Amino acid sequence: MTCNEIQNLTVSYLELDLDPNRVHQVTTHLEMCLACRNEMEAVRQVLVRLKGRVVPDPAEPFWREFPGRVRVRLLQARTDAKEPTSRAQHFFSPVSLPRWSWALAASVSLLLGAWLLIGGQFFGKSPGDMFTRGEGAPKIEATNNGHGPDLSDVAEVDWERAWDDDDQDMVLVDMAARLDPRILDRLFKDI
Amino acid sequence: MEESDNQLLDRYARGEESAFEELVRRHQRTIYDLAYRMLENHADAADLAQRTFVQAFLHVGSFRRESSFRTWLFQIGLNLCRNAIRDRARTTHENVEDLPLAASSDIFKATAEAEVRDRLGSAIRQLPERQREALVLRVYHNHAFAEIGSIMSCSEGTAKANYHHAVNKLRKVLVGGEGEV
Numbered sequence: 001m002t003c004n005e006i007q008n009l010t011v012s013y014l015e016l017d018l019d020p021n022r023v024h025q026v027t028t029h030l031e032m033c034l035a036c037r038n039e040m041e042a043v044r045q046v047l048v049r050l051k052g053r054v055v056p057d058p059a060e061p062f063w064r065e066f067p068g069r070v071r072v073r074l075l076q077a078r079t080d081a082k083e084p085t086s087r088a089q090h091f092f093s094p095v096s097l098p099r100w101s102w103a104l105a106a107s108v109s110l111l112l113g114a115w116l117l118i119g120g121q122f123f124g125k126s127p128g129d130m131f132t133r134g135e136g137a138p139k140i141e142a143t144n145n146g147h148g149p150d151l152s153d154v155a156e157v158d159w160e161r162a163w164d165d166d167d168q169d170m171v172l173v174d175m176a177a178r179l180d181p182r183i184l185d186r187l188f189k190d191i
Numbered sequence: 192m193e194e195s196d197n198q199l200l201d202r203y204a205r206g207e208e209s210a211f212e213e214l215v216r217r218h219q220r221t222i223y224d225l226a227y228r229m230l231e232n233h234a235d236a237a238d239l240a241q242r243t244f245v246q247a248f249l250h251v252g253s254f255r256r257e258s259s260f261r262t263w264l265f266q267i268g269l270n271l272c273r274n275a276i277r278d279r280a281r282t283t284h285e286n287v288e289d290l291p292l293a294a295s296s297d298i299f300k301a302t303a304e305a306e307v308r309d310r311l312g313s314a315i316r317q318l319p320e321r322q323r324e325a326l327v328l329r330v331y332h333n334h335a336f337a338e339i340g341s342i343m344s345c346s347e348g349t350a351k352a353n354y355h356h357a358v359n360k361l362r363k364v365l366v367g368g369e370g371e372v
Contacts (some may be wrong), residue, residue, distance in 0.1 A: 011354070011355045011358050011359070012355075017336075017351075042362055042366045043358060043362050044267050045366065046358060046361050046362045046363070046366070047310055047330070047364055049307070049308075049365070050311070050315075050326070050330045050361070051330060053308075053312070055223075055224050055227045055228065056264065058223075058231070058237070060235060062237070063216075065220060066215065066216075066219045066240075066241070066338070067211070067212045067215040067216055067219070069241055070215050070244040070245060070248075071211070073241055073242070073245045074244075074245045074248050074249065077245050078249070081249075091359070099199075134241055
């Protein structure tokens with residue numbers, strides 16, 4: 001066998017991972033070759049040093065408490081698996097908002113949309129202009145110090161409770177009824 | 192007579208909590224040792240060992256018992272180690288090939304013993320992932336190469352080659368490239 005072949009078998013030889021015939025060949029070569037004997041010894045030193053590396057043993061309380069800690073983390077992992085969404089995700093989830101708030105938002109959007117549309121068609125001005133400077137505009141600013149329609153009546157009602165307790169269609173009618181009647185007249189007279 | 196892991200798993204499946212505790216106690220030191228060898232500090236090793244058991248029991252239904260429970264734990268633990276090491280690697284970029292080779296005579300100096308230990312630890316840390324895994328499983332856990340292949344999801348021959356490469360690299364780092372001790 002050549003020295004290169006021997007060096008490829010060094011680890012296996014030291015690990016007793018060769019068949020007997022190979023072991024005999026390597027041993028015979030080593031008896032005659034100083035370089036390969038040195039190489040064999042160098043690898044043996046590495047293995048000895050590797051084996052000598054110990055892991056510091058944590059104190060006994062660590063091992064005593066270990067299963068309990070695993071159990072706690074396992075329960076936590078199972079809980080997390082059942083609740084995949086975080087609180088933040090839940091907060092922003094559409095389904096987490098109450099239905100009455102969606103109805104209110106839709107109603108207000110509808111009214112505002114109609115207001116913008118009608119105001120623009122008839123006066124060619126923005127609603128702000130219409131209510132503050134337009135000649136034919138109703139003088140609603142007087143009801144709210146010039147800051148647009150007064151919605152304080154709408155905001156004061158507990159719509160959430162009303163939505164749950166009352167007929168929901170009637171709640172929507174009630175919401176609309178609490179808007180300033182002059183706004184409603186203006187909005188719907190041409191529809 | 193001591194119950195086998197599979198018997199304990201059967202008991203655990205029936206809801207016997209004592210079986211859970213026995214399984215963890217039986218393997219906790221081995222898995223901690225593996226984690227420590229791979230991560231080289233107590234806090235990370237303790238955390239990783241716990242996570243290994245959590246993952247194992249969380250997915251125990253998918254354990255088909257084609258290998259031993261211990262081998263399965265090693266597979267899970269090693270996967271978690273790989274992720275942890277990759278996270279670390281994003282901040283460090285040393286390579287075992289970049290380490291200076293030791294002067295051949297240094298190894299015999301008494302004062303150099305600590306240095307050799309440091310160099311060995313450093314060299315092991317910087318081995319390629321698969322070589323390091325094969326080295327740890329072989330040297331510290333006495334696995335046969337076939338079992339190492341099973342744990343690392345590779346053939347027995349690949350496991351053996353990884354181990355041989357690892358030992359040869361460490362040999363070069365520790366005692367120089369000329370074969371002298």
